[in-house]
Amino acid sequence: MSQRNKVSLMEIDNAQNQQQEEEDPFLGLIEYARSVLWPGEEEEGRDESGQDPNNTGSESRGPGWSWIASRILKTCIAYSSGVTVAILLSDLAQAWNEQHRVGAPKKRPEIVNQLKKHHRRTRLPNTVTIDSIYEKNFLSLTSVLETVVVDVYLLPGTNIYMLTLGDFWSSNTIDLYLHRRYYELVDPQNGILKKGREVFLTGCYLRTAREGCGSPRLLPTEYLVILLDEDHDAILLDFYSDSFSSISLDAFNNGVSYSFNARIESIGLLETQGEFDSIQRRQITLVDNDGVKMKFLLWGEQVLIANLFSIGSTLALDRPYIALETSDECCLEYGTATQLYLVPFIQQEEQVCVPLTQNRYQGSRLLSAVDPSQVPIVSQVTLPCDSQGSIDFSNYPFRPFIINLCDKMTGLSLYGVVIDIFHKENTPGVYSLKIEDTTGVITVKIHFADSWSLGRLGPGHVVYISGLTCSMTKQIRLEVLWSEKDAGASFVNLSCLPALLNSSCLHRSSCLSDLSNGASYMFLCRVWLDQIDSCFVNTRFAHALCGHFVNERPTGVFECSFCHIQCNAELVRTFHLKVTLADESTKVLAWCTGQTAIELLQISPNEFYELPEEEQIMYPSSLEGERFMVALVNCKRGHYESSDGITQETQASSWEITRALKWE
Template sequence: MDPAAAASADGGAFLEFVDYAVSTLSSSGGDGYESPGDGPAPARPPWGWVVAQVLKSCCAYSSGVTAAIILSDLFQSWTEQRKSLTSKRKVELTKLINTRNKRRLPNTVTIDSIHEKNFLSPKSVLEAVVIDVFALPGTNIYMLTLGDMWSASTIDLYLHRRYYDCIGQYGILKKGREVMLTGCCLRTAMEGSGHARILPTEYMVILLAEDQDEDAMLLAAQFCTYSFSSMILDESRNDVPYSFYARIEKIESLEPFRCTERKQIVLVDNDDAKMNFILWGEQVLLANLFRFIPLRLRIAKYISLDYSNLNILFSVGSMLALDRPFIANFVDSNHEESQELCLEYGSATQVYMVPIAQQEEQVPFTPTQMKSQGPRLSCLPTDNVASQVTLPRDLHGSVDFSKYPFRVYVSDLHDKMVGVCLFGTITSVCKASASGTTFYLELVDTTGVVLMKLIFIGPWSLGRVGVGHLVYISGLACTMSSTNILEVSWREKEPGSLFVNLSLLPALLNSSCLHNLAPLSDLPRSTNRTHGACHSGFAHGFQLHLTITDDSAKVFAWCVGQTAIEFLQISPDEYLELPEDERAMYLYTLQNESFMVAIANTSKRVDGCGASDEAPPVWEITRAQKCDATASPRDVYVDFELWKVQEEKRKGLRYSLHA
């Protein structure tokens, strides 16, 4: 029997294997605790990352997995991740490129690839630095020579006339300036007629840095005069060339207007006033310069992982400087102009962006974490074992724990934590809203109990979760309420949100490296039961009440679904087709069958359903696997001798077997 599912809050053999895997990867990947940010790859993998990778292997090999397979998958994934973090890029323009922004947008193309393919899609993004500004001889046509940090070559761009005010002795567009462009087309090089050039594009964003004197002076002189509130109150607003400086709060799509695509960028100024910046039609290409969409990976039906560990869109939180936007009335979903004002990308509009700077915080290891690791820290040299780690911090001051090297326990939770993962046993489940999209789950580990609020996009989508089930959950956020109570929440739609019910994973029972067999006598003898059973649905199914026994003890338990079918070796529909006397005979033929089972304590449960007349037993068998004739005496034997069949009708036909 698997004690990891037997009302054990510490996870037993599964967590022992995780700790072993962490130590193995740490000893093979370098020394010390380097920052898990965008710099050198950390020597120790994040604890939550290792758990997620092990579960990924369990889903990939549902019939069972060996320690060698898991460690091989882990080592390959960890090696690839470290290489991606430490790989040296070709940098020909190091002195010209500001090192604050090194993350490529999804559609970014390199200058080398443009020359190689002799093609450039209008949807592509070009992140570049200005190498030179010059006029074509004998004309008033200006060109920019552009380079990027990933290419050895450069390319010339015909500058759109809307940016001519930005060049010259006092212009912002000069050598060393970073820009981002989209909506570009290529004038390909014809035989004997020079080289490829980029045709003029209206969609260019100029990057500024507040810590640079020239940029700070520009922002102060041109963009800090007006606020959204002052513009709204000004009746002569259409005659004023406004410039605004505001933070990007959200980027989202709007309902099309007469088949014209629209996107909305929600801006917040220094007075916390909000204004929508609307992009129409071809202008939506401009949103490509702001968006970074995290890679979301779905693993079977159990897991949703986000390996980018980015909580929000890349540019959310960055500052946008809008020069001379067009002021209009917002067009709502009914295709009618409202009195609400919005900003649009007009013929004279220019856009500057100050990218968000990555904030970090030193987080000390708690006594609980250090004590839980114990001798496992011996895998690293003593001189390099630090007492804290550097973690990224978001705009609201919350620290991202998604890359934290150690396990986080319930007792470690505090205000302003995001990306937290917990491992423990469910002690209660409760529906919090009539819509069925919000639930409360209570989880316990070896240090305490926490109540978590789960918010779903639609109805519950995590499958069956019951009291006593062992679960892993990541993407939790912790905030302090106005009444000074710690609130822990989880949102299904947030990147990095993951919920896995280990008690129902077939691979755990089939993988000897992830569980230990134990006698029934090791189970705690708690008989306190406040269990409400929920009978609903229209499919035929079993709910079995049965006695399991080995050479040490007997336990009265229950099971449903596939586990019940595994015991009976027959489907509900097939069972219903049998005459009543044959059903009884069928049960007698199953006496003294041998199974290996995972068992959970359901002594406390609140699930929003009405209590039944007869509550199920304390123990739930979550998984069962039939053993062969040479089974060990410690394997569980099932006694069917005293069973009888009782028929119930609750919205459909459902069979229960009661002792």
């Protein structure tokens, strides 16, 4: 085949892919929302080279593609009866304004404005603004406040210290009753807690304003961390010079106190201890300047302090409690005399070349192959990266594609269709998903905290996944991972989304004859039930967690054909339905199970099972001609060898009905 013919085939394939993207209402909705709410945000404030001359940082730009996608899906899940474009745009605008609120500069204290010029720190995940506290008159115990001390004063006639706090995103300030464990730090002569000092705090209770008088105040909290600067506070940091290897438990028990300076290497997951899981625990791993590691354990309500930490930051601990965790291993704990100081990790940034438009990028290599003089126009986006060089793509302005994946990428999102699902025995909570988009196929290894928690998922289903990480293995293979407990991790099955059929902005109607070209991931069709005489209705047991059928062993034990685990305590009766759908253009044989089959048959599996055999045989005939709006996916898309459990379901037909809605 000639080079020109190869290029022609590439042009046709690329055109089909581009048409597929343009016809997807969900993708179109994301682009429409961005163009309406944040017009020109990709190029605003950038010179010809794509640089941001003012170095304003990511907060001055609009949201990334994945933020918009995740927020739209979150709203769709909340409004299962359906959404409109107006609802989605309103929710997006409100959520973005709350997250990136900018107060009136005239009202913000001058000391905060001065510090803001040099503010390069990434906000912590649970951070709320002071303005939002005033608006909602509410503050969660797990919320984080990143604040600047505007004033320190004594309540008149008392010995109670108050801090007036501001933040970089609010025009309001709020007063905090200072906890007495910090009183020595506000000493006018030697205290470190002064005007202009930054502090993080959590575990705060809000004292709301009484009707007609006063203003909201924060009640005392023990969970306060004072921020230090490596340059301005170098002398103070030198004071915390003890090494972990110098710890003597006997000396500590005899009254010797220690002060450490160590980097936060990892922040463990929340654990529960005790006979009834009544005690919470969280482990922070610290590394001192000598490379020695030590555990810093938080217990009970103390686990809230971990909300103030970030990996890579330096933690200075003054007078921590030293305990013996095992017979020969010590650990640190947050004691009654412990003070914490933090040198926050400053997120490094790296410039990534990106297209000005996604469609232009998709054809960039093709364009250069046809005409080398046609160089694609690209810009640059500055993205944060950690100390290991991994780049965070959570605010990447464009949709990431499989072809773009490479080593050291975090915070990624993918939108595509499930080609296959694998689960190896003896690997509880670990599954492999093969996912396809218009640029290729990738296998994603997904980890659950306990067991499968995504509901029924099968080949052909359209999914959105966020919080992915990419890394290169020792065998030089790209590994894509998703963990249920990672920050920003979400998994949405759009094919089974309850709001799908009720929201005209999320779907585009097709005819059954359109199924033959297979261009789209998912089809929404108005149909009626036909040829009920050949309808197949069966009831089976399924695994309640994953929705797939189970097999009964000779011993009487039920085993999930998908998860490969015993599930006698998690059985539900479900339908396995094969039915002919018809519209004005053609007829199609399709199958379904679960809630979709209940919608079509208008009876529960248990009720159907209780019917006499004669009535079970006659029942489907009463449904002939009933009209529905259905979502259809190709469950045999591509060529693959599916797991036994999924093969049992899909062998009837290539088309699965994933959602159904009665249509009058």
